[in-house]
Amino acid sequence: ASLAATSSLPRGVEPAHAHLYARQAGSDTWSCLDGSLTGLPLSAINDDYCDCPDGSDEPGTPACSGLNLNASSSSPRPHGFYCANTGHIPSYILSSRVNDGICDPECCDGSDEATNPDSSVSCPNICAKVGKEHRKRLAEAENIRRAGSKVRAGYIAQTKKKMAEAESEIARLEIEVQVAKEVEERKRQELERAEKVDQAVAEQKRASPLYATIKEHQEAMSVLQSRENELKDELRKLASLLDDLSTGYNPNYQDMAVKGAVMAYRAWRKGDGGGPADNEEEAATEEGGDTKDSSAAPIGENVRLNGLLDQGEWTTRRIEDLANKEALDLLDDSMFTAGGDADDESADEDNILFRLREYLPDPLTSLIDGSLDQLLSLLVKTHLIPRSALAHRKKRRLGTPSGDEPEPASVTAARRQLNDASNHLNELENDLAHKQEDVGVDASRWGPESEWRALKDVCIEKDMGEYTYEVCFFGQATQKANRGHGGNVSLGRFDKFEPLKEGLSPETDAQFFGRQVFNRGQRCWNGPERSAIVYGECGAKNEVLEVAEAEKCIYEVKVTTPALCW
Structure with a gap:
């Protein structure tokens, strides 16, 4: 029917x-x-x-x-x-x-x-019973959602506060960057002016007869130093040959000419020029018929040779330094001011003042510098010496050579200030770029209200017996050995959120953030790189629920987080 x-x-x-x-x-x-x-x-x-x-x-x-x-x-x-x-x-x-x-x-x-x-x-x-249990589970889930939603609201408030602070910081950095750019440009112009002024001074120095004379003398010193070194080497070789002859000399088998040469060399070695005492001693030995080989006698120190080779006050290093020193540094800047308004007499007076420290012992120079600077500043203020002369004194004290020619101290100082300004600008620009990146609005990464920002670098873990598994949001997933062997193993770093199904929107669907992908972990033995898939669900707190190795070197982690409680 x-x-x-x-x-x-x-x-x-x-x-x-x-x-x-x-x-x-x-x-x-x-x-x-x-x-x-x-x-x-x-x-x-x-x-x-x-x-x-x-x-x-x-x-x-x-x-x-x-x-x-x-x-x-x-x-x-x-x-x-x-x-x-x-x-x-x-x-x-x-x-x-x-x-x-x-x-x-x-x-x-x-x-x-x-x-x-x-x-x-x-x-x-059994629908009454099943329905009752279902409604109880729904109520419990709703309570969890409400609790998690409150925490999520706290995340949002926390993020908004940080974003506001970051935006304020960005505004401040933008102003500082603009000021730093202006300072850098000003320092660049100052460097250009310093280079032009000091180039003029350097050209005046190179055009002076004194510069040409110094260069000529330096070249002569270099040639003479090289020649001296060659002569010393030859003298050492000759003395070595004569030492061999002197120690191997036997009067029973040598003629008088050789004997005379040996006696004279021995006297020369002692530094006394070969006096009669030496000849009489040798003659007595000859008349006594002493046929003992004189090579057994010790030869002693070659006093005369050592005296000739002694460099004294003017050592090779000192001469080479003087010969190689840049000639421009040997000329007083005050004699070659760019303005050319100082006469010879005032320049000479300036030289005496500025070089006062050169005539004092080293322990007193540091004590005299401060007083001398005050005196020179007073003389400049009273127009007794030109201001440029004081600048040249500072240039001699602070200048350092660079490149083939020494760089004037004023240029060095200007260049250093420009470098400092450029470095400061770069630091500010980097800070600004990082801050702007932090406040960037990307719902697919941070959530519709940037709630996930509050979880950046927050780590949660669960002890699974043999291993403890740790997940750091937007960071790294790690497997930690509990029994003191194996160490920590990276399961990958956060790569992206991967929606559980197509068509989900990060603006309206919480499940868009229900799956996180961690890639590029430590490679398995004879296998691929480790990776982890983190499945999330709404929870009142951030917590790892369970971990399983679904496939070889691919781990599945289930977590709860308030960020998914919409």
Whole structure:
């Protein structure tokens, strides 16, 4: 018998779709919902025979379960069996699961097996109990969501405060950068002026006869120094040969000429010029017939040679330094001012004042410098000496050579100030760039209200027995050995949020942030680099729930975080 004959609502049909199975006016017939067949008797509905190609005539039986209905989109009602589940949530199940002898949990009212011909199958209506448990879980989840939402609101407030501070800092840095640019440009102009002034002074020095004379003398010193070194080397070689002859001399087998030369050399070595005492001593030895080999006698120190080789006050290093010193440094700047307004007499007087420290012992120079600077400043203020002369004194005290020629102290100072200004500008620009990057609005990374910023570098961990797993938001995921072996292993660094499904928006869907990808971890032995997928859900606190190695070197981590409590 047809259910349609005994009920206004066929079995397996949702009340909202009752009109689709209503009796047609003035007729006892019915049509398939896709319009493929018309004029079917009402008794054809749920008669356990599939008449309609869309299966719409059998909503409450499994007769049409063999049809491929997934491709059909013309039916105005969902395919499947409707479970009313009064006291819980209505649902649809596949038609094939109707009267299959199994109590489906989706149909807690047992309606899927209500017409089962097997009387042994009985599915009780447990919707009241299931509904109550479900509502309890929903209430608990809602409480967690509300608690997490409050924490998330705190994240948002914290981020807004930091963003406001950062924007204020950005405004300050922008002003400082602009000021630093102006200072840098001013220092660059000062360097250019200093280079022009000192170039003029340097050109005056090079054009002076004194500069040419100094260069000529330096060249002569270099040549003479080289010649002296060659002569000293030859003298050492000659003395070595004569030492060998003197120690190997035997008067029994040498002639008088050799004897005389040896006696004279021995006297020369002693530094006394070869006096009579030496000749008489040797003659006495000869007359006594002493044929002992004189090579056994010690030769002693070559006093004369050492005296000739002694450099004294003017050491080779000192001479070389003087010969190699830049000639421009040997000329007093005060004699070659760029303005050319100082006469010779005042320049000489300036030289005496400025070089006063050169005539004093080193311990007194530091004591006299401060007083001398005060005196010279007073003389400049009273116009007794030109201001440029005082600048040249400072230049001699502070200047350092660079390159092939020494750089004037004023240029060095200007260049140093420019470098300092440029470095300061670079530091400010870098700070500004970092601050601007921090306040950048990117909902796909930081959330619609930048709530995820508050979790940057926040780390959570869970002890799983053999290992402790740590996840740092926007940082690194790490596996830590608990038994003192293996050390820490990187499971990857944060790469991106990967939505759980397509079409999710970071502006409106919390689940857009439900999955985080960590890549480029430590490579597995004979395998790929480790990586981790972090699945998140709403929670009142940040916490790791569980960790599993889903595939080789690929870890799945489940966490809770208030950032997902929207």
